[in-house]
Amino acid sequence: MTLxxxxxxxLALLGYLVAAVLYPQRLxxxxxxxxxxxxxxxxLGAGLQGxxxxxxxGRAGGQVILGEYANVSFLFVLMIVAALLVLEARTDRPALGAFLAPVVFLLVLLTMFEGRVELPPIVNPWFISHIVLTLLAYVCFGAAFCMAMAYLVVDLLLKRKRLERVRLLPPLHVADRTAHVAVAVGFPIFTLGLGVGAAFFMARQLQLDIKMILSLVTWAVYAVYLFVHDGPGWRGRRLHLLLVLGFVLVLVNYTAARHHFKLVDLVAGA
Known part of the structure; x- marks a missing residue:
């Protein structure tokens, strides 16, 4: 890697650190x-990372974006930053970054500590589709997490009558609606990504591992959320805690869980 x-x-990490500290300070x-x-x-962090x-x-002819875990993670971070900026612009609330900026900083920090694990050039279209679809779904779930956290914090502030802070976050109905839309968009994308990934791995006769199991559990959490959102059951805090749980599972699966097989043996072929 070049200087x-x-x-x-x-410098991108430094920019993200500034955001991770100053966003919560405003709240x-x-x-x-x-x-x-x-x-x-x-x-600044996103620009430098880009x-x-x-x-x-450019040094590796373009293949390296999906050819290293670090670069996939950095691409994921850029997508989350873009989603956060869109949420801020749509809601006109200045403190939403308090929930996603620390996540961005920690993702970049963990990725830099883990180092770069190179893969052969990825040419299998199914595997590429699996990666892209999963990242898109994760970004939607990240946006839902952000709005769910906003809902939970606003609900708490209203109960404690801290009205001067409430104006910094979206109203409850806006947070709820936006989170629901994000999951409604992300869930079918995630389902398609899981299906493509399952077909890819089953064709190679691979057994379930912890990463696959966590993906299925994550899918189930968001499926339950969509099922109960408009039903007579859960409401308010419990429903949005489900979204927090879902994104925690996403982060654990993305950062900590690993396949029991070596992807280097899989991604190069058709």
Missing amino acids: VCYLAEG LRPESRSTRYARWGLI IGLLAHA
């Missing part, structure tokens, strides 16, 4: 004007 890539990734101290600097830290990805991909 430009190292510098870009290091804790409503009179603070830290949101502007937090947003610029987030944008430069690092492009420089690294």
Whole structure:
């Protein structure tokens, strides 16, 4: 990896750290004007990370974006940042980053500590489709997590009559509706990604492992959420805690769980 890539990734991590610290500060101290600097830290981090990805991909002819776990993770982070900026723009609430900016920082930090694990050039269209669809679904679930956290915090603030902080986050009905839309979009994408991945792995006669099992559990959590959202059962906090659980499973599966087989033996072939 070139010096430009190292510098870009290091400075990007610094930008994400600024965002991860300043976004929650605005929520804790409503009179603070830290949101502007937090947003610029987030944008700076994403921009530098994008430069690092492009420089690294250019050196390897473009294949390296999906040819290294680190770059897939960095791409995932960029997609989450984009989703957060869209949510901020749509809701016009300055403290939403308090829930996703720390996640972004930790994802980048863990990825940098893990290092780069290179794979052969990925040419199998099914495997590429599985990766892309899963990342898109995870971003939708991240957006739902953000709005679910906003719902839970606003609900708590209203009960404690901390009205000066409520205005920093979306109203309960907006948070609930946006979270539901995000899951309604992400769930079929995730289902399709799981189906493509299952077909890819079953064709190679691979057995279930912890990563596959966690994916199925995650699918079940979001399926339950969609089933009960408009029904007479769960409401309010319990429903949104389900979204928090779902995204925690996503993060655990993405960062900690590993397949029991070596992907290097699978991804190069058709």
